[in-house]
Amino acid sequence: MRVPSVKTPVFWGYGALVAVGVAAPFVVYPVFAMNVLTMALFASAFNLLLGYVGLLSFGHAAFLGSAAYVTGYASKALGLPVILAVPAGAAVAALLGLLFGTLALRRSGIYFAMITLGFAQVIYFLVVQMPWTGGEDGLQGIPRGRVLGLDLSDKYAMYYFVYAVFLLAFLLVHRTIESPFGQVLRAIRENEPRAVSLGYDVERYKLLAFVLSAGLSGLAGSLKALTLQFATLGDVTWQRSGEVILMTLLGGMGTVVGPSVGALLVLTLENYLASLGSWVTVITGAVFVVMVLAFRRGLVGEVRALLKRSF
Amino acid sequence: MIRAISGQLLLGLINGSFYALLSLGLAIIFGLLDVVNFAHGAQYMMGAFLAWMGLEYLGIGYWWALLLVPAAMGLVGIAIERLFLRRLQGLDPLYGLLLTFGLTLMIEGAFHHAYGNSGNPYPVPEALTGGFDLGFVYLPRYRAWVVLVSGLVCFASWFVIERTQLGAYLRAGTENRRLLQAFGINVPLMFTVTYGFGVALAAFAGVMAAPIYQVSPLMGSSLIMVVFAVVVIGGMGSILGAILTGLGIGLAEGLTKFLYPPAASVVVFVIMALVLLVRPAGLFGRAR
Numbered sequence A: 001m002r003v004p005s006v007k008t009p010v011f012w013g014y015g016a017l018v019a020v021g022v023a024a025p026f027v028v029y030p031v032f033a034m035n036v037l038t039m040a041l042f043a044s045a046f047n048l049l050l051g052y053v054g055l056l057s058f059g060h061a062a063f064l065g066s067a068a069y070v071t072g073y074a075s076k077a078l079g080l081p082v083i084l085a086v087p088a089g090a091a092v093a094a095l096l097g098l099l100f101g102t103l104a105l106r107r108s109g110i111y112f113a114m115i116t117l118g119f120a121q122v123i124y125f126l127v128v129q130m131p132w133t134g135g136e137d138g139l140q141g142i143p144r145g146r147v148l149g150l151d152l153s154d155k156y157a158m159y160y161f162v163y164a165v166f167l168l169a170f171l172l173v174h175r176t177i178e179s180p181f182g183q184v185l186r187a188i189r190e191n192e193p194r195a196v197s198l199g200y201d202v203e204r205y206k207l208l209a210f211v212l213s214a215g216l217s218g219l220a221g222s223l224k225a226l227t228l229q230f231a232t233l234g235d236v237t238w239q240r241s242g243e244v245i246l247m248t249l250l251g252g253m254g255t256v257v258g259p260s261v262g263a264l265l266v267l268t269l270e271n272y273l274a275s276l277g278s279w280v281t282v283i284t285g286a287v288f289v290v291m292v293l294a295f296r297r298g299l300v301g302e303v304r305a306l307l308k309r310s311f
Numbered sequence B: 001m002i003r004a005i006s007g008q009l010l011l012g013l014i015n016g017s018f019y020a021l022l023s024l025g026l027a028i029i030f031g032l033l034d035v036v037n038f039a040h041g042a043q044y045m046m047g048a049f050l051a052w053m054g055l056e057y058l059g060i061g062y063w064w065a066l067l068l069v070p071a072a073m074g075l076v077g078i079a080i081e082r083l084f085l086r087r088l089q090g091l092d093p094l095y096g097l098l099l100t101f102g103l104t105l106m107i108e109g110a111f112h113h114a115y116g117n118s119g120n121p122y123p124v125p126e127a128l129t130g131g132f133d134l135g136f137v138y139l140p141r142y143r144a145w146v147v148l149v150s151g152l153v154c155f156a157s158w159f160v161i162e163r164t165q166l167g168a169y170l171r172a173g174t175e176n177r178r179l180l181q182a183f184g185i186n187v188p189l190m191f192t193v194t195y196g197f198g199v200a201l202a203a204f205a206g207v208m209a210a211p212i213y214q215v216s217p218l219m220g221s222s223l224i225m226v227v228f229a230v231v232v233i234g235g236m237g238s239i240l241g242a243i244l245t246g247l248g249i250g251l252a253e254g255l256t257k258f259l260y261p262p263a264a265s266v267v268v269f270v271i272m273a274l275v276l277l278v279r280p281a282g283l284f285g286r287a288r
Helices: A010-025 A030-050 A063-076 A082-105 A109-129 A156-176 A178-189 A192-197 A202-228 A237-252 A258-276 A279-294 A298-310 B003-033 B042-058 B062-083 B095-117 B141-164 B165-175 B175-181 B188-209 B219-234 B239-259 B267-280
Strands: B132-133 B138-140
Touching: A010 A156, A030 A156, A030 A202, A030 A237, A063 A082, A063 A109, A063 A202, A063 A237, A082 A109, A082 A202, A082 B267, A109 A237, A109 B095, A109 B267, A156 A178, A156 A202, A156 B138, A178 A192, A178 A202, A192 A202, A237 A258, A237 A279, A237 A298, A237 B095, A258 A279, A258 A298, A258 B095, A279 B095, A298 B165, A298 B175, B003 B042, B003 B165, B003 B188, B003 B219, B003 B239, B042 B062, B042 B095, B042 B188, B042 B219, B062 B188, B095 B219, B132 B141, B138 B141, B141 B165, B141 B188, B141 B239, B165 B175, B165 B188, B175 B188, B219 B239, B219 B267, B239 B267
Parallel strands: none
Antiparallel strands: B132 B138
């Protein structure tokens, strides 16, 4: 991906992303905007796996949650600065990804989904039982600290920090998708035996994609912990793993911006429906069913197909 | 010492009976329909809840519930297959998993809304109260009944699938459904009935479980994770494998509860990891 020239849609896409991103905290609550950004990053990382390798992980909350706890613990109990605490969370998530990926990738398809779900449950039980995670209460009052002399306890400073990290990570995901590496991933998704016969070490490619996805999910979790200043059990549950699947499905799997659109939609929906309590779960489930039955390409995918048809 | 360990092993055997019943249903459905029924846990929960509701609101006792609830849930399963799963045939099996996941959220959310988080007790039927002291362990009569009946149901399912004409069609459909259809068998009908039967089996397990575990909206979701792990460990290729693995995992959990209680909830996943290292296709599975 070269620097896009002025005339391409990619250039205008990024232009719009920057404009919206810079203006967002003045239009909506900065904390809500940060939530959307972290979940958009989470979903984009997840989509790297589901959309481009065709692997459905049902345990991505493990990476988001464990990184949130590590970052929270590092900055609260160990007093590490943000510049170390955030990478520490992402690194732990990537290592977990390496461990889980090595095992889970021995099977494929629906077995892969069930295995990742099981491993994520292990993380859940560990977080419940370990002494430093605060059990049912989670970690609370995580300090945001300072980065590059910027005091992150100010919500606007924090927002632009999260936004900058998001933008870099989003670029990395986009770059990965467009790279030769991304092409090979897509080849594996489309026809794995063919990719093998062409001489690609498919297992290595898959594992690398899995670790990258896990690490970026961890980065999202670390940012989330700093944004909300707490890490809770909710971030390691299977419901959270389901939520990121929904975001990706809703926005459009296998599209670059789909997962971010999906994250925005899901969080907005949850925000408006919060007063309905358990009905949110029912509605979420219904959206799943409708998407799977009627709109498998997701919002961005459907729009793209529509545009293609009309031009 | 002996009493403590046999007590835990007995509990493990009870849990294992439920794992076996549920993984059996899961394996039958997956074998023919290529659908991983994520809603299996929710359907088990619905079975337990319908039994409880029947008693609470209509005065329908345990024995009738054992008959009526699976029948009713079988019809629900048939409706789900006709309305939803049928439309996903020929697509990547992942979509079946996602659809049934969505159904799970809808079912659990609705029950959660209506009944909250807390568990509801369901009385043990009068004929099965009390128990026997075997010397090394106290065996409540109802638990003996659970082991016996689930053993019978598992055996009957195995017998029907492996030893009868109907089962032969089912196995043929698992191997090659288009060829089976070419022989004049109504395969779509078989799909519907099979899914209905699987759901009925889950609901049956739910009714059986009601007097043992508290009846609560989330009782299925924690169970389904373990059952998935059982299925990965056993491999879904064989009915007998699913049953044996279910029982074995139950016992392994019981043993862990005796040796090192905190690890009891994760031991099944550790075993899953070990099996993946040594025999990725599962203990009874065929590589594919």
